[in-house]
Amino acid sequence: MPYLHIMKILIIEDEPGLQRSIAQYLLSEGNLCSMASTYIQALERLGVYEYDCILLDLTLPDGEGLQILNYLKRMNRNEGVIIISARNSIDQKIEGLSLGADDYLIKPFHLSELNARILAVVRRKSAHGERHIEFNEIRIDLDAKEVLVNGKVLYMTKKEFDLLLYFVSNKGKVISKSAAVEHIWGDDSDMADSFDFIYTHIKNIRKKLTDAGSRDYFQSVYGIGYKFTEV
């Protein structure tokens, strides 16, 4: 199995429903989650523990989330930080990233997207960061943006590569078509409601993998989406 180590994640989010959902998803991936609903709670947690990744909502009831970034910077902490915000503001994004945040995710988001981003951030942060992901006979080289099956390089388009990486990052989870569409199309596209063409993408990826001798790990789920999982 790739990235075997368990991640410790702090969720700083004042909306309890969202907090629980995120935790539920991340826990089922085998991670450890702490929760904080306020600025003070977050500081208390951070004073005691170290994390692999911090999810930070910028609008907290008792203080600006950006202050937490300041705190982490002051304390020379090395945690990866992903801002989760309802504000899609370029200024705030730039401010957050310049204060040391590693990524900026706009609400609403799919949990699979959040999970993929967390993995990417943690991978980047870890000192001896593995620049490739392995899943049985499949090896994804993140630097070269290449997919190898049994050591043989496959040709994949950028979108196919992104999609495969997305599914592998969320292996064992069902990913809805809309989540998959949004992942490769971003949110400035108006087309996310035309889900059907995602089928073609998955079909192409499947064909390329199996043609190269890989087993078929994709499963279709009730017409909602797909799952990449051990056979």
Added chain:
Amino acid sequence: MKLFTRYNRILVVISLSGLLLIGFLFYRMLVYYLDRQIDHDLVEEIMEVKEYSAKGNFYQPHEFEDLIVQYKKVEKVNSSSSYADTVFYNPLKHRKETARYLKTEFELVGQPYQVLVIASKFERQEQIRNICLIILIPVLLLFALVLLVNRILLKKIWVPFEQLLENITAFNINHERPYEPVEMPVAEFRQLNEVLVALSGKVKSDYNEIKLFTENASHEMMTPLAVINSKLDNMLQSNVLGKEDGETLVELYKATSRLTKLNQSLLLLVKIDNNLLQDEEQINLKSLIKEKQVYFQELISERNITVESTLADVSISASRSLLEILINNLFSNVIRHNYDGGKIEITLDADKIVFANTGHNKALDPEKIFDRFYKDNASEGTGLGLAILKQICNRQRYQLDYSYYQDLHTFTITFNHQ
């Protein structure tokens, strides 16, 4: 009718009728006084006649006096005298002239006589005419002068008003530039100007408040949407979902996604309104369109749509974010409203971009399609795509036109329209 024309018309009508009335009265007065004067002269002539008769002579006037004295024997003296107008033959001038006579009877050299003194009014009438002309011509000249001065003065006075109108027309709620006040020398106009300044300020602040409200409302909705979305993502992981649950989840995902898109589009509109996307730079449109075509390639080939593009190498200076959204929206519009196996035509030259597509619909109403939330029922879009397009064109000062020609829905964006 212009205020100026209306004012002048009334002024001319009143002045002319006043002038006519006064002229008529003046003329009548003048005639009356001159008649009295002639009558006085006639009486003096009669005195003369009486004086002459006392000496036993019949008086005859001088030739140059324009007078005729006629004597007629009567049975007996009827002591009455009468004045009246008449026409007589002037033997000196050999022509008929209007005249005034005095008829009276008295004893003349012992005999009863009727004496008729006729005096020509010709000279007097000449006098009246001259007096009238002497008065009338300066009055008319004065009147013309007043009209002229009025015209010039009013025009001058209205100049700031016209400036004010121009400024109102130029006032755009979307532009940063506030309504520009005009220097007003006239109190009423100044008042109007002040009212307009206040009004435009109010309109602007109200508009900003609405924008802020839209922005806040949309933002507030994002968090609950995030909750719904994340709950759905977790539900999807359940192993006990049946086929029906799956279908329900699909619908829920679709609805949530649509609501999210709607919110994002509203926020985008506010952002464009607020001029938050100002990353002006030189953009190569040809490569931008090609890049987006690759981006949309799967959607296009999935539906067997043919793309015919004629792209010139054009670069323009504009906001990159806005142009990306613009091209994105054009592409998603021509793909979304196309039919399978349809056609897309893209033309780019130095003046304009043209996106044309085949579609199920017949010609659309060009007045309405750029309105917010205008869409046909079959569309799954937000109904904001074209409104965003329009807003970007407004912001970049491009002209956006829609036409339907040879079964193609055609959207034309002209860059440097005047």
